[in-house]
């Protein structure tokens with residue numbers, strides 16, 4: 001539903017202006033930025049619907065002693081529940097206990113429900129995580145050429161899949177994988193904890209994810225994904241344990257999560273260099289809000305570095321990152337191609353963060369030598385608004401590409417308590433700013449004025465109101 005947000009300033013507006021806005025909105029004039037405001041994840045799947053059939057994993061011989069390997073029990077349960085997919089689907093109930101398992105597959109119209117004190121434990125034997133094909137948009141495993149280990153919980157070509165519970169836990173026991181990574185004894189790219197490929201109508205909620213071998217939650221080529229109310233934890237120094245990585249996926253909503261891991265907390269991706277360019281599936285219409293967390297090595301929210309299929313229409317609000325290296329980071333490289341455009345980040349609170357805002361245009365890391373170094377990514381229409389930070393080292397390290405400047409970077413109402421003597425470092429960027437302290441770098445110094453509305457993403461459909469009679473300057477109305 002379309003929502004109007006009445007900001008504190010809106011009381012001075014006449015009803016007529018609001019009515020006109022609503023009318024425009026109803027006419028669809030403002031789409032797709034109409035996701036503005038403080039949206040909620042709409043109920044994109046039937047998470048409320050009770051499945052007509054339910055079985056417990058114990059009915060398939062599973063033993064929750066933390067030692068017995070239950071892969072066959074999970075596989076048999078899912079196989080049995082397959083007969084209910086056309087009858088409203090089914091629920092697989094995992095009761096309290098420690099359920100050791102290797103990788104298993106999910107099916108459509110399934111609810112996987114983990115009770116309080118239920119822990120699904122990933123096997124510490126690499127053979128229990130079979131090898132699968134690389135993703136076409138990556139061309140190879142992300143860390144090693146060739147295939148990759150299949151995720152602990154895996155689904156492909158599914159519709160209507162719910163993974164939820166009463167704060168049960170999915171624990172990848174990743175430390176053995178981190179050791180293999182450090183000792184360079186991996187033969188294939190490490191597995192994710194949960195990966196869904198080419199699936200639609202996905203809900204992942206009310207759970208804790210621990211110690212993923214690699215990225216924790218990876219929806220790729222998916223649509224209509226809702227991720228709510230998760231706790232995602234891995235040691236701050238564990239390698240590449242990203243929290244949530246929406247990849248070549250659209251209509252993704254992530255809210256109310258606490259994430260503390262060894263890499264980016266959330267990273268939006270869309271494929272890698274020539275493989276991502278030719279697969280051509282973007283990530284778009286991504287809503288992220290109310291995320292709290294910590295990453296000592298990486299960013300709270302990242303885009304890239306794999307973004308070759310394009311990333312656009314990303315609305316991020318209400319973030320709190322502390323004790324972290326970077327707040328928001330866009331990472332790309334010559335060879336990636338693609339684009340990052342129409343990104344809106346607002347209401348971010350940072351405490352103890354090295355770099356609040358960062359663009360990296362020479363990230364490197366290519367799948368092979370066949371990438372096209374002339375495939376330059378386009379980065380444009382990036383808005384950062386309402387950001388406060390305490391105990392920040394550098395406000396912005398914004399490095400665009402010499403041959404492809406990052407355009408229409410708009411900064412509004414940003415107040416950072418910064419220790420660095422040169423708080424903003426910018427190159428090959430162009431844009432505008434308003435109410436930024438400490439004072440921003442020269443390429444962004446021009447004030448945001450009405451003629452920049454269409455340049456600054458999501459500020460463009462705000463209405464500029466001069467309340468000159470009150471001499472209180474201008475205001476934004478967000479809606």
Ligand SMILES: *[C@@H]1O[C@H](CO)[C@@H](O)[C@H](O)[C@H]1NC(C)=O
Nearest residue numbers: 156157158159197198199200
């Ligand atoms: C994606 O899944 C649908 C079924 O949900 C299937 O028809 C389609 O072929 C799949 N696409 C690919 C590329 O595998």
Ligand SMILES: *[C@@H]1O[C@H](CO)[C@@H](O)[C@H](O)[C@H]1NC(C)=O
Nearest residue numbers: 165166167168206207229256
């Ligand atoms: C979050 O999940 C916990 C259980 O994991 C539940 O008690 C709580 O009500 C949930 N909160 C929301 C907002 O859904």
Ligand SMILES: *[C@@H]1O[C@H](CO)[C@@H](O)[C@H](O)[C@H]1NC(C)=O
Nearest residue numbers: 166167168169207208229231
């Ligand atoms: C869920 O469990 C995790 C890990 O034990 C805990 O940190 C978190 O607070 C719990 N969440 C809720 C909503 O109870």
Ligand SMILES: *[C@@H]1O[C@H](CO)[C@@H](O)[C@H](O)[C@H]1NC(C)=O
Nearest residue numbers: 125126127180185186187188
């Ligand atoms: C890699 O392959 C070697 C030789 O087959 C094997 O001994 C080793 O266990 C494998 N490593 C992993 C992490 O699976």
Ligand SMILES: *[C@@H]1O[C@H](CO)[C@@H](O)[C@H](O)[C@H]1NC(C)=O
Nearest residue numbers: 047164165203205206228229
């Ligand atoms: C999460 O748990 C809360 C409390 O049990 C429940 O109200 C809510 O519907 C659950 N959310 C989802 C998406 O399952």
Ligand SMILES: *[C@@H]1O[C@H](CO)[C@@H](O)[C@H](O)[C@H]1NC(C)=O
Nearest residue numbers: 347348385386387388413414
């Ligand atoms: C500036 O941002 C802060 C939060 O970061 C917010 O409290 C304040 O209302 C904003 N000011 C304006 C003028 O929008």
Ligand SMILES: *[C@@H]1O[C@H](CO)[C@@H](O)[C@H](O)[C@H]1NC(C)=O
Nearest residue numbers: 390391392416417418419438
């Ligand atoms: C930054 O914070 C310190 C400690 O709270 C305070 O003393 C200092 O005045 C602040 N600096 C600015 C520029 O606000």
